[in-house]
Amino acid sequence: MGSFKITRRTVLGAGAATAAGLVSGSSSADSGRHRQPTVAAVPLPLLFHSPTLQPYVDELPVPPQRRLGGTVVIGEALHQFHRDLAPARSWGYAGATHMGPTFIARRGENIPTVFDNQLQDHIFAKDIDLSHHGTCAIDLLVPPVSVHLHGAPNAPEHDGNAMDLFRPGTSRVYEFNNDIQACTLWLHDHAMGNTRLNVYGGLAAQYWVRDEWDTGAADNPLGLPSGDYEIPLTVQDKMFWDDGMPRFYATPTVPRNWWQGGFCGDVMCVNGKVWPNLNVDRGLYRFRLLNGSSLSTYTFYFSNRMNFHVIGTDGGLLDAPVPTHQLTVGVGERFDILVDFSGLEAGTKIQLLNDEQIVWAGQMLGSKMIPNIMQFTVQDKTGFQGPVPASLRGGAGQPEKLPALKKPAFVRHATLNWLLDTRIPFSDMNINNMRYEDEPVEMPVQGRIEQWDFINNSPWDHTMHLHLVQFRIIGRQDYWPLLYIFFNPPPPRKGKRWAPPADRFKRRRPMDRPLPVEDGWKDTVRCPPGQITRILVRFPTADELGFDPDRVFGWDELGWPLQGYGWHCHIMDHEDHEMMLRYRLVAPEQE
Secondary structure (H helix, E strand, C coil), X not given: CCCCCCCCCCCCCCECCCXXXXXXXXXXXXXXXXCCECCCCXXXXXXXXXXXCCCCCCECCCCCEEECCCEEEEEEEEECXXXXXXXXXXXXXXXXXXXXXXXXXXXXXXXXXXXXXXXXXXXXXXXXCCCCCCCCHHHHCCCCECEEEECCCCCHHHCCCXXXXXXXXXXXXXXXXCCCCCEEEEEEECCCCCHHHHHHCCCEEEEEEECCCCCCXXXXXXXXXXXXXXXXXXXXXXXXXXXXXXXXXXXXXXXXXXXXXXXXXXXXXXXXXXXXXXXXXXXXXXXXXXXXXXXXXXXXXXXXXXXXXXXXXXXXXXXXXXXXXXXXXXXXXXXXXXXXXXXXXXXXXEEEEECCCCCHHHHHCCCCCCCEEEEEEEEEEECCCCCCCCCCCCCCCCCCCCCXXXXXXXXXXXXXXXXXXXXXXXXXXXXXXXXXXXXXXXXXXXXXXXXXXXXXXXXXXXXXXXXXXXXXXXXXXXXXXXXXXXXXXXCCECCCXXXXXXXXXXXXXXXXXXXXXXXXXXXXXXXXXXXXXXXXXXXXXXXXXXXXCCCCCEECCXXXXXXXXXXXXXXXHHHXXXXXXXXXXXXXXXC
8 A cells, every 4th residue: 555745735715704594485294305495596598418318218227236345446437327328437436337336234244345546537637626625736647535434433544534545556444333223324435625526426335234133135024125126226416528428517607627616417317327217016115215416405206296105314214114205315315215116007107206496596507407317117027015114113123213312411503604715706615614624623522412503504405414423303493594694793714613503593483393204313414594403413432432533543645633523514515615624522531
């Protein structure tokens, strides 16, 4: 294994002038639908667009499954995204032409795995913004990577720290901590300043943890579909050049090598294919649904409006299945769902659709909602005939029920802000008016229960992710962003912490409880504009983890010590510029 040495460079600063957030509309009664902003915009004509592509002509690829261990090559290949597109350069894990296999781990099984960076020059070199913290000109020719297992309680050196990079011709050994209940995680690149480009290029794959109840076997104790009837669905929007190459440059108002604010495509890919079709047997299916897009939130539903059941969230199973006919999924969120095709006639075609509108700022730049996702075609064959389980936790032969929420020992506030950039008006994103390298970092105490309040002052739906831990959603509270900002004016320059409480600016309506489909373990949470999103986190102790989570474990390419864990918006354009901070999980005596 080797390393590169890069000289320290100056990070482009940004000015600070906070933009007001939007207020949300009325609540939906549906168990899987979130509240949408009331402000709309008239979209401009779409100036950039993909070639015209016919939907549902390619079959859905189902990735092979791979256990941990050995060497996982991070490599480049040619991948054909659609029948009518030429094969294009793409990145993938473990021999995949795009994305990777579904990684399978057993609870408590911690097997060292080598990740070997064999990339060539960056396939999106023309889109790299060299003003971003952590990026430099060498990234165009020797792209850095950092492998993050999203949602796992990993030791610091195995967590995929955004500044813990390795470049082509070098490798890194990761030992992921799988001592957690069965759940759907995902493996993705986390290189500082280039996460959006590396993931868009293909460095993302689902990762399933099995346990004694959710075994994946045909005779699993929970009676869930398995084998051919358990399928990952990783959804990503994309745009293409005429030569078949994915296009990331989609905003004509900025130069190509400048950060765009947020990428919205005009076609939808599932498992790396544009608008695919899946032939399904007449029976019950289990789909592991992941929103792996750069920016967009989606609200999924079926064209015949049939009900389906949500059985799990980011961190594992719910207490019982939740019936719904639509499901809102933010970037980085995962939902485990059961869909029953047994009552449908052979030959029936059903589309998975989306009706989540693009935020008004995106509409003003020409971005449009993509309504169609993929198609299911019902076959003659009889499939899995087991019923939807009545319960998933708490019964005989099942894991314990989810614990009740407890009173926090400490309440921490975080502002989600949209600020003025020195080059592009209204384009800089941050948390607490801070940059990644700024001190002080948050310092939660091991073993303590904290409430984190995310105060969204921006017009975007942010999805907030905390590394290492899982949490529960307390609820979402409307507040008055303009009054909050007026009475708590932000500092004139970025780098000074700004996170005043927002409770005295609450609107009169009561706090919205989490949707039934969200009422489980989470590691990523949607934070709508004009709301305070409250979560409850218990931070584990070193004894529980089996390692010291606060140790300095190395140095980055700039010579800075590596310590702590990231917390950030999982809209990948936002975490790249620069909506990501660090926290240190300190021992009680360090408080």
